[in-house]
Amino acid sequence: MKRLFISLYLLLSLSILGIGWTLEEVWHSTFGQQQANQPSLLLLADLLEQMPAEQRQRYLSKIDANPERPVALLSQDQISLQTSQALAPNQVLRTVNNHKQQYLFIPVGEQVLMLGPLAAAPLAGWETTFTLGFYLLLALVILLWIRPLSRDLRKLELAANDFAKAKWNTRVNLLPSSQVVFLGEAFNKMGKQIGNLIDNQQHLSNTVSHELRTPLARLKFAMALLPSYCSDQKTLEQRSQFIEDMQLDIAEMEGLLTELLSYARLESAQLNVDRQLCDLSLLVQQTVERIQPLCQQRIIATGIEQPCCVMLEPSLIERALQNLLTNALRYHRHKIQVNLVRHCDTWQIDVENDGPAISEHEQQHIFEPFYRAANNQQQDRGFGLGLAIICRIMARHQGDISLTSNEQVTRFSLHAPLDQPPS
Numbered sequence: 001m002k003r004l005f006i007s008l009y010l011l012l013s014l015s016i017l018g019i020g021w022t023l024e025e026v027w028h029s030t031f032g033q034q035q036a037n038q039p040s041l042l043l044l045a046d047l048l049e050q051m052p053a054e055q056r057q058r059y060l061s062k063i064d065a066n067p068e069r070p071v072a073l074l075s076q077d078q079i080s081l082q083t084s085q086a087l088a089p090n091q092v093l094r095t096v097n098n099h100k101q102q103y104l105f106i107p108v109g110e111q112v113l114m115l116g117p118l119a120a121a122p123l124a125g126w127e128t129t130f131t132l133g134f135y136l137l138l139a140l141v142i143l144l145w146i147r148p149l150s151r152d153l154r155k156l157e158l159a160a161n162d163f164a165k166a167k168w169n170t171r172v173n174l175l176p177s178s179q180v181v182f183l184g185e186a187f188n189k190m191g192k193q194i195g196n197l198i199d200n201q202q203h204l205s206n207t208v209s210h211e212l213r214t215p216l217a218r219l220k221f222a223m224a225l226l227p228s229y230c231s232d233q234k235t236l237e238q239r240s241q242f243i244e245d246m247q248l249d250i251a252e253m254e255g256l257l258t259e260l261l262s263y264a265r266l267e268s269a270q271l272n273v274d275r276q277l278c279d280l281s282l283l284v285q286q287t288v289e290r291i292q293p294l295c296q297q298r299i300i301a302t303g304i305e306q307p308c309c310v311m312l313e314p315s316l317i318e319r320a321l322q323n324l325l326t327n328a329l330r331y332h333r334h335k336i337q338v339n340l341v342r343h344c345d346t347w348q349i350d351v352e353n354d355g356p357a358i359s360e361h362e363q364q365h366i367f368e369p370f371y372r373a374a375n376n377q378q379q380d381r382g383f384g385l386g387l388a389i390i391c392r393i394m395a396r397h398q399g400d401i402s403l404t405s406n407e408q409v410t411r412f413s414l415h416a417p418l419d420q421p422p423s
Contacts, residue, residue: 015141041092045106045113048073053109072114079105079112087112152180156187168195204369208260215249222246259385263369266316266392280308280317280347284340287318291325295336299325303340310347310418316393317414320401323386324351324412331355331410345418346399352411363403367391390414 048056056073063071076087087093093105103116152174162170171191174184222245228234229242281304288301321338328336332353339350358366365371370384387401394401399416 015138041104041106041113041115042090044071045108046090048108048113053111056108056111069115069118073108074112074114076107076110076112079114081105149179152178152184156180156183159187159191163191163194168198200369204260204264208256212253212256215252218249219246222249259389262319263385263389263392266389266396275311275313277309278312278314278317280310280312280349281306281340283314283318284321284338284349287321287325288338291322291329295329295332297332297334297336300335300337301340302337303342308340308342308347310416312397312416316396320390320393320414321349321351323390324414327386327412328353328355342418346415347418349414350411351413352409354408355410357407358403358405358410363405366403367401 048059051059060071060073081087081093081095085093085095087105087107089107091106095103095105097103097117099117101117103114103118105115106113155172155174159170159172168191171188172184174181178184222242225242229239234242284301285304288299292299325336325338328351332355335354337350337352339348339352341348341350367387367390369388371388372384390401394414394416397416399414402413402415404411404413
């Protein structure tokens with residue numbers, strides 16, 4: 001808005017100065033000589049008024065006559081003026097006759113001093129036209145400035161109406177020189193974010209319905225078989241196994257809903273941020289100790305010998321590290337290692353294992369919600385939300401997650417700045 005105000009201020013200021021100066025030059029070049037006649041006429045009238053009436057005419061006759069500027073002393077009954085015109089002391093009255101000849105009158109006692117006839121200026125009587133022309137030119141300049149502004153605002157209005165009709169791909173294309181280009185950029189940014197949110201919601205809805213369909217179908221089938229398992233034909237062990245299978249299906253749906261709620265809670269990465277000063281070395285050590293009983297081999301942790309105090313949300317970083325360690329437990333062969341590295345202005349946690357490599361194609365999609373690698377779909381009953389949740393956790397800390405994978409090692413790295421700007 002500052003740019004818009006400055007441009008309007010400069011436009012009006014320069015237009016008034018430019019048009020005013022031009023019209024003033026035209027005015028002086030046209031009426032300058034006529035206005036120069038008035039002071040000399042006032043001086044002559046003042047001089048004559050101090051003389052007796054009978055000496056005034058003789059004095060005028062002694063003055064060198066100028067054919068282009070004839071001067072005469074008349075009595076007031078020799079002058080016929082319009083009712084709207086009246087003589088006043090020390091004031092020059094200017095009139096123009098039908099032949100475009102100009103006369104100047106000024107009272108001298110009971111007499112009237114007349115200068116004329118003078119050749120009227122080509123634009124005599126156009127003073128009002130000049131004033132009107134000034135305002136019209138100024139209005140034209142403002143119109144030329146407002147018209148592209150109005151056009152661009154109209155584009156924004158049409159785009160907003162299209163957006164209201166659920167056309168999420170609507171964008172505004174404005175010239176870089178537009179006065180409201182910043183509004184267009186803000187609108188396009190908003191449209192992109194809303195479009196992404198809508199796409200994510202649709203994707204989540206479709207995926208959740210697909211993920212829930214399988215356990216619900218098993219539960220529905222189990223409910224149909226429930227009467228037969230209540231009969232005496234089934235053993236206690238069969239009944240227990242039947243109930244356990246139903247509980248597993250319920251637990252699977254609960255797990256999916258829990259993961260989905262965690263992912264949705266982190267969707268707005270800048271809301272309800274509660275960072276605390278935390279020793280990252282101690283957090284890594286405690287998380288590794290908590291996961292260690294699940295792993296037959298010792299999990300190696302390096303870089304935790306010295307304290308590393310940073311501002312973060314401990315529960316979320318611990319959640320991200322647990323997810324990475326859980327994935328490493330599933331795929332490692334002989335080794336899992338966690339490295340904490342502190343750089344000049346960032347911190348980094350690497351979780352690596354010696355499991356199978358992740359293909360380049362899968363690396364491009366592995367952080368998407370509900371995506372599961374081809375070699376993972378039959379090994380566990382995860383939902384493909386773990387890495388997506390980590391992405392949102394790191395975005396909440398103005399950081400990110402990266403992946404390096406080859407035949408020797410697969411490494412996930414968490415990065416975030418030491419001094420994070422307030423959200």
